[in-house]
Amino acid sequence: MTPNALEVEGLGVRFGGTPALADVSFVVPQGGTLAVIGPNGSGKTVLFKALIGAVRHEGEIRWAEGTRIGYVPQKLDIERDLPITGFDFLRAKASVLRAPEADIRRSLKLVNLTPKVASRPIDTFSGGQFQRLLLAFAVMGRPTVLLFDEPTAGVDEPGEESLYAMIRRLQKEEHLTLLLISHELALVYQHADTVLCLSAGHRTAFFGVPEDVLTPERLREAYRVPLKLHVHDDHLS
Amino acid sequence: MTTISPETLALPVAMAVAAGLVGCFAVMRRMTLASDAISHVALPGIGIALVLRINPLVGGIAALVIGTILVWGLEHRTKLPTEAVIGVVFSAALAIGSMLTSGENLIEALFGAARSPGLLEVSLGCAGAVLVVAFVLRARSRLVIALVSSDLARTVGIDVRRLDLVYLLAFALAVALGLRYLGVLLMGSLIIIPATTARYVARSLGSMLVVAVVISVASTLLGTLGAPLLHVGGGPLIIAIAAGFFMLGLLWHRRA
Numbered sequence A: 001m002t003p004n005a006l007e008v009e010g011l012g013v014r015f016g017g018t019p020a021l022a023d024v025s026f027v028v029p030q031g032g033t034l035a036v037i038g039p040n041g042s043g044k045t046v047l048f049k050a051l052i053g054a055v056r057h058e059g060e061i062r063w064a065e066g067t068r069i070g071y072v073p074q075k076l077d078i079e080r081d082l083p084i085t086g087f088d089f090l091r092a093k094a095s096v097l098r099a100p101e102a103d104i105r106r107s108l109k110l111v112n113l114t115p116k117v118a119s120r121p122i123d124t125f126s127g128g129q130f131q132r133l134l135l136a137f138a139v140m141g142r143p144t145v146l147l148f149d150e151p152t153a154g155v156d157e158p159g160e161e162s163l164y165a166m167i168r169r170l171q172k173e174e175h176l177t178l179l180l181i182s183h184e185l186a187l188v189y190q191h192a193d194t195v196l197c198l199s200a201g202h203r204t205a206f207f208g209v210p211e212d213v214l215t216p217e218r219l220r221e222a223y224r225v226p227l228k229l230h231v232h233d234d235h236l237s
Numbered sequence B: 001m002t003t004i005s006p007e008t009l010a011l012p013v014a015m016a017v018a019a020g021l022v023g024c025f026a027v028m029r030r031m032t033l034a035s036d037a038i039s040h041v042a043l044p045g046i047g048i049a050l051v052l053r054i055n056p057l058v059g060g061i062a063a064l065v066i067g068t069i070l071v072w073g074l075e076h077r078t079k080l081p082t083e084a085v086i087g088v089v090f091s092a093a094l095a096i097g098s099m100l101t102s103g104e105n106l107i108e109a110l111f112g113a114a115r116s117p118g119l120l121e122v123s124l125g126c127a128g129a130v131l132v133v134a135f136v137l138r139a140r141s142r143l144v145i146a147l148v149s150s151d152l153a154r155t156v157g158i159d160v161r162r163l164d165l166v167y168l169l170a171f172a173l174a175v176a177l178g179l180r181y182l183g184v185l186l187m188g189s190l191i192i193i194p195a196t197t198a199r200y201v202a203r204s205l206g207s208m209l210v211v212a213v214v215i216s217v218a219s220t221l222l223g224t225l226g227a228p229l230l231h232v233g234g235g236p237l238i239i240a241i242a243a244g245f246f247m248l249g250l251l252w253h254r255r256a
Helices: A045-051 A086-097 A100-110 A127-139 A163-174 A185-190 A216-223 B006-029 B032-040 B043-050 B056-078 B080-101 B101-112 B119-148 B152-156 B160-201 B206-228 B234-255
Strands: A006-015 A017-028 A033-037 A060-062 A070-073 A145-149 A176-180 A194-198 A205-208
Touching: A006 A045, A017 A045, A017 A060, A017 A176, A017 A194, A017 B056, A033 A045, A033 A185, A033 B080, A045 A145, A045 A194, A045 A216, A070 A127, A070 B101, A070 B152, A086 A100, A086 A194, A086 B119, A086 B160, A086 B234, A100 A127, A145 A163, A163 A176, A163 A185, A176 B160, A194 A216, A216 B119, A216 B206, B006 B032, B006 B043, B006 B119, B006 B160, B032 B043, B032 B056, B032 B080, B032 B101, B043 B056, B043 B080, B043 B101, B056 B101, B056 B160, B101 B160, B119 B160, B119 B206, B152 B160, B160 B206, B160 B234, B206 B234
Parallel strands: A033 A176, A033 A194, A070 A145, A145 A176
Antiparallel strands: A006 A017, A006 A060, A194 A205
């Protein structure tokens, strides 16, 4: 049996007495893919913040020994209006981790960003380029786990590898455990090993394989609106 | 005419280097208003020191350190926005300071004095500037990551709260270094104006740091050397020159 990269038991987060996440439990085996879904305000990003230790929480979070986390936050949480180039940003991480300069080139190559683009200030990056830069930042220092908060649909450059395809390739090449917040239920259905579905109002959290969690009944209960999942062939890649 | 020896220029130049570097991160952290206000907190310290007949700079530095820790604590323990916390704490400091200080002492505290510092003050000031410069250069990578995202900083093992506190203390120390020359009203401006100009013209972190230091040092040297010739106060002239560089930066940016 594959050992677990992460075990979470009875996780809860409160902001000033208001619950933002309540009684969430799940496990992620090493090398596995967990997709976190749920309506806006159900606590998906709060869950990730609890996992990286950015917010206080109740319950238990147990990472496997030697875990190194690479985190790609939501674009909205990021300050971009700065005179900092892509290289400045990556060099900063290399300097903190004492990683060699070669690690920067390797990360850029992994996410298909050219050194020419990386030498520009980050406020000139397109949406897709900036997500790739964040991904390059995350994979520096060879993480064992990648947390990705909503890879944004529609930012992919025409003719280039899609962000989802890139994440899956990285997972394979770097032997990563992947935790992914996503709104794209069809992709979740096809590529996640397990799904954690958080619900509006933090009433219940469903955890299991996609076939068990992504049912019309459970989705309706979580989202409080009727939802149906259609899986199209064009999502297969 | 007052003669200015190289030794007399050592402390202003060291102060200007520290102000330029620390200012870059203040501007990027959107602390421009806050930094002006932070420097005001030195005033009640200067006032109390004058009442107790001790060196006013000692009182100013003590007040800056206490004020900085107070802001940091309030910011992390309450949900009040930083600007609101700083607005209340430092406006109160300015009000209390004005009541404790009066006459020429108040003018000196607000705008700086023309008197030359003693050897001990120059040595301690230069040591303080070296501390600030060493901190900013050593912590620049951590500061950059925390600027972009505090969550990303945590995943890299950076203690964001501690980094915030040390940065604010370095900022307070940079303010303290300039109290003699620029006073509590103008020192915040030497930290902010060169860095804002650099923010406007620079395209990378390294160039921003270099441009801010060059403008800060050039303004300080020109102001210090020009003040006796023009029979004006050194502090106000330094800030006027820095503001001139800012205007040039704006023009250069528009033409570029």
